[in-house]
Every structure is written in structure tokens, then in C-alpha cells.
Amino acid sequence: MLDLSDLPVVDGHCHPLLTEPWAISRERFLDLFTEARPRTMTAHVPHTGYFRRALRDLASRLGCEATVEGVLERRRSLGFEGWRRMLGASRVAALLIDTGYPAEAMPLDEMRSVLPCSIHEVFRIETCAQGLLARALPCEEFLGAFQDELRAAARRAVALKSIIAYRSGLAIRRWEPAEAGRAYREVVARVTAGGSARLAEKPLLDTLFGIALEVCRETGRPLQVHAGFGDPDVDLLQSNPLLLRPILEDARWAGVRIVVLHMAYPYAREAAFMAAVWPAIYVDLSLALPFLGPGAVAPLTELLSLAPSSKLMYGSDVGALPELFALSADWGRAALGESLRGLIERGGITESAARHIGGQVLSENAATLYGLPG
Numbered sequence: 001m002l003d004l005s006d007l008p009v010v011d012g013h014c015h016p017l018l019t020e021p022w023a024i025s026r027e028r029f030l031d032l033f034t035e036a037r038p039r040t041m042t043a044h045v046p047h048t049g050y051f052r053r054a055l056r057d058l059a060s061r062l063g064c065e066a067t068v069e070g071v072l073e074r075r076r077s078l079g080f081e082g083w084r085r086m087l088g089a090s091r092v093a094a095l096l097i098d099t100g101y102p103a104e105a106m107p108l109d110e111m112r113s114v115l116p117c118s119i120h121e122v123f124r125i126e127t128c129a130q131g132l133l134a135r136a137l138p139c140e141e142f143l144g145a146f147q148d149e150l151r152a153a154a155r156r157a158v159a160l161k162s163i164i165a166y167r168s169g170l171a172i173r174r175w176e177p178a179e180a181g182r183a184y185r186e187v188v189a190r191v192t193a194g195g196s197a198r199l200a201e202k203p204l205l206d207t208l209f210g211i212a213l214e215v216c217r218e219t220g221r222p223l224q225v226h227a228g229f230g231d232p233d234v235d236l237l238q239s240n241p242l243l244l245r246p247i248l249e250d251a252r253w254a255g256v257r258i259v260v261l262h263m264a265y266p267y268a269r270e271a272a273f274m275a276a277v278w279p280a281i282y283v284d285l286s287l288a289l290p291f292l293g294p295g296a297v298a299p300l301t302e303l304l305s306l307a308p309s310s311k312l313m314y315g316s317d318v319g320a321l322p323e324l325f326a327l328s329a330d331w332g333r334a335a336l337g338e339s340l341r342g343l344i345e346r347g348g349i350t351e352s353a354a355r356h357i358g359g360q361v362l363s364e365n366a367a368t369l370y371g372l373p374g
């Protein structure tokens, strides 16, 4: 394996800490290692590679027995000083935090005060739109308020993010304002009657996505787009990033940089192809990296073989507990190091090129794309 342990990571897509990360129940802890609905896979999670690796690795870092009870007990007394040491040792330099999930989480300012790395905001557009529904504005005004919120967010956040893949899919198209308006009025009627604010109406979501693209074009902020696997809410067929082609071929959005999240796994080959032919497409490696562990080496090798290394970016998609950022960073470096070692051995690249690529993927590409302070 190529040793990349001295290289810092920018975690390009992850989530906030729990409000009290030292206090977590056994069930909630198990749920952190599955994308299944809460409490539905408790019996099976201990039999996954992700959980096994995490438990073994956490136990060795904490110096305790490799059992859930052992780890939970030991970490309760660790304190932020211990977590700061872990993140420092794993060279976690920056976290780009999608604040759209979970609803109850530690505020970013508090995270800044307890963690040793820099913290940047990623602003989720659908959560923003849902927050505006209760005002029951006329549709035009609602869309204007949404655009204003995105513009304000773009001033402080490093990127916008969309989870439209989870709601109506990535086959985003143009709708007549009347169609979006009709969908909007139905939603407002539902919310006003005490129903769910969860937006799933395609004409409205596609319209909001178009507004987000406009704000990204105006402000130069990249747009992170969920693609590929996730929790069972996702219709995987509709989260194939190839469905974004009409947007990529539309001259209006030529300058907007889109980050396809999660390696788009299992559509990693599609993501590699897209990064190779559309200048606007970048690929984030989060979720796939900690989840697949050593299994990430194969898709990483395909990505590195086809896509420019200037467009691949490390990410974890973890959150909740500080030590998970450290675990994922070390595993991500290891998988990348193994993949690069294989490419060196097959004569694809030199050792020094591989080191350079390691630096690009782990931190440099993200620093450039998101304009992070140096």
C-alpha cells in the first residue's frame, strides 16, 4: 500500500455531531453503521464489514475490549480533548458539513469550538424550501424567498446541496410555471391542514433545482447532488447521475460545477465517465469509502483510471460522533493508497505521480473547488 498517512484530508461531505455525542445508546450506535431505517437492522448490523471494522478500530484507539459495551463505556469518559487528539492524529483538516441532516444536531459554531479542524457549511436546498412552506406565500413570492435564502446561504456556505434524487429523481426537467404553481398550492394546502412538509412533487422540486443552479451560476458556488445509494427512501434507478445529462448539455448551466456525491455508487463507472467528459462534473467519494472499506479499492481504481484525478475528492458522509471522521479518514487513505499502489505496479503511474494524486484527492481538489481558505 502506498503510505499516505502524512497527508491531510478535507472531508468534502459529512454531517454534524449529535448535540451530546458522548451519550449514545447501543441501538442508536448500531444505526450509525447502516443506511437502513432506524432500529430495523439491529440484529444484522453486527454482521456487516463496516461495523466490524469500526468496532475493532475504535476499540484499539480507545484501548478497550472490542464490544459495543466496551467502546460505549470507554468513550463516555473520553471528552473532547480525546476526540481532538484522534482527529489531529488522523490529520482531519476540514469538514464540509451538510446541515440538512439530522434535524437535531450540534450547531456549527459549537462544532468549531470543540473540534480542532475547520468547519464549513454546505446548505441543503430542499430543507430550506420546506422551511418556507408554513408561510403559505403565493407561489411567485415563495420562489423569490427561496432564491433570496439561497443567495444569503451562498455568502457563508461553501456549497449548496440537493437531495432531489431522494424525492423525485435526477431526471430533472423544465416545467411550465403553472404546473409548478399547481404543485406548490397542493403542498401548501397539505401543510396548512397539518400534513407533512416533505416535498416530493416533481414539478416543484425540478423548479427549485433550477433556481439553485441559477444561484450557483451567480455566486460561483458548487452544487453537491446526492447520487447513487443511500437510505431505502432512495429510488436507486432514479439516482443514476447519467440522468443529469440534459442539465450538463444546457448552455445556461455551463459554468456551474456539480459534485456527484457518494461515488454515485453503484454508478461509479458512470460517474467516472461523466467526470471525464463534462468539465462541470466532480466526484465525491463519501459514503462509499467508509461503507465499502477494502471493497472501495476496485471502484476507486476504475475512477482513477478513467476520470481526471483533479476531479475526485475524499469525503466520508459520517457525522454524529467525532471519532467517525478519524476512522473514515484513515480508511479512505488506506483504500486510496492500495488502489494507487496497484496502479504503480501495473505501470500506470510513477510513485511520485501517485503521491501527487493522493494529495489531490484527499484535500487539494476540494480546497480549490470550494475556495477554502489556505
Ligand SMILES: [Zn+2]
Binding pocket: 013, 014, 015, 098, 317
Ligand atoms: Zn450526506
